Amino acid sequence: MNGLRTILAGLLTALVLVSSAQADTLDNVLETGIVRCGAAEGHRGFSEKSADGFWKGFDVDICRAVSAAVFGVANRVDFTEYPGPNRVAPLQSGEVDIMARSAYWTMSRDTQFGVQNVVATYFDGQALLVPETLGVVSAIQLQDVTVCAVRGSIEQDRVERYLFGQQIAYQEAYYEAFDDLVVAYKAGLCNVITAPASELQALLDKDLSASENRILPERLSLDAWGPIVRNNDDRWQNVVRWTIFALINAEELGISSQNVDTMTESKNPKVRRLLGLDGKFGAPLGIPDTWARDIIRGVGNYGEIYGRNLGRDSDLALARGKNELWTRGGLMYAPPVR
Incomplete structure (x- = not known):
């Protein structure tokens, strides 16, 4: 009987842990004051850790953009290194809130592991x-x-x-x-x-x-890569998804980290909605209405992130190719904020 009680107690503990992992991630993030991001060290241009422990790269900046959307600043991120190409277990167990990159997007990866690709941030081949x-x-x-x-x-x-x-x-x-x-x-x-x-x-x-x-x-x-989050966590999925859309929309509208403050004087309704000047578009996400403005101020727009990590301002100097905006012949498109 005592053995049975021990087994039942263990099962109950496991269920509690699973339930905690599946709890509303946005609430947990707001409570802890940090975004926990899983990353792969040594992926040049995408996620690298310096000798002093500072993380940099394209995927790293996506996590920092999420921090800016939620907290107004881009530095409230805790990075954890996970080796290997398929890193879903730490996300499933609740160790991290977002995995910067796991493997390229396929149907089975969306349906078999309890995790969800959010949106493509990088197209490769x-x-x-x-x-x-x-x-x-x-x-x-x-x-x-x-x-x-x-x-x-x-x-x-x-x-x-x-x-x-x-x-x-x-x-x-x-x-x-x-x-x-x-x-x-x-x-x-x-x-x-x-x-x-x-x-x-x-x-x-x-x-x-x-x-x-x-x-x-x-x-x-042609392979699509991007961050993944847990299934059945709609609010957090929306925060991450619209963070990425804000980066793309900002580049298309000509809003950058250099001019974001002066762009608040714009009369363009698309600009004003994105920057939180007209409408209440942060509240439905559970974050401040200045969320997109904070993202751009913290990490720049999509083109700036690409440029400093992968493009013309980096050692790699990779051409944008498919990662160019749709208006310039690429595949990068974001639905409007309206």
Whole structure:
């Protein structure tokens, strides 16, 4: 009987913990005064931790933008490092309030793990990296190559289908982790690496010579990346979602961290609604009506975040491409605040 009581007590404790994790996240955030953000250290341009413990990067700034929306300042964030590409358990258990990046958006990741992708913040695509000595400028020129990919990954499946479809003869060199691919490539064990283009670009800037290696222009996929939150947590999902929409809308409307205060004099109704000058658009989210103004003042607009971490103002200097605004031929669009 005592054993049964112990088991029941343990089950009750587990249920309480699960219930706590599923409680309204916005209320918990407001009560603790901090946004707990899960991040992956060492992902250059997206999330990196300096020697003194300071976090920086594109994904990191998204979490800081959420802090600005809720608290009016961008620095009330506690970052926790989680390795690996699929980090949903800390979110499920309530260890963090938002995971800056987990894995690219698919249906199964929205339906099988009790978490929810919020909105795409970055579009990437699988690419191919080759040495200049190969003498090719396009993937269709490849022939009799040895391809490095992570064993069992979606990248392995995609590259095999692509090479088969293009009737390109190849040999396999599959490894357990991306770092192994780099070692094999440097040692000449393969002459093609396939991975997301952003990872290959970071590799060029960090470990390889950009003058001796080339990322081919073809993309084997179009993948959407972005933060994830827990399911059945509508208020928090809306806060995170509209934080990202505010960043995109601000860039489209020409509002930046440099001019946000002077833009309060604008007569443009779209600007005035976004900046909380007309209407009450913060209250339905459970945050101040100045939420978007605070975001822009704290971290800038989407273009500023992209520019300093990935684009023209960074070492990576990645072209915007699909991450350009829809008005400039890209895929970045946000519904209006109205």
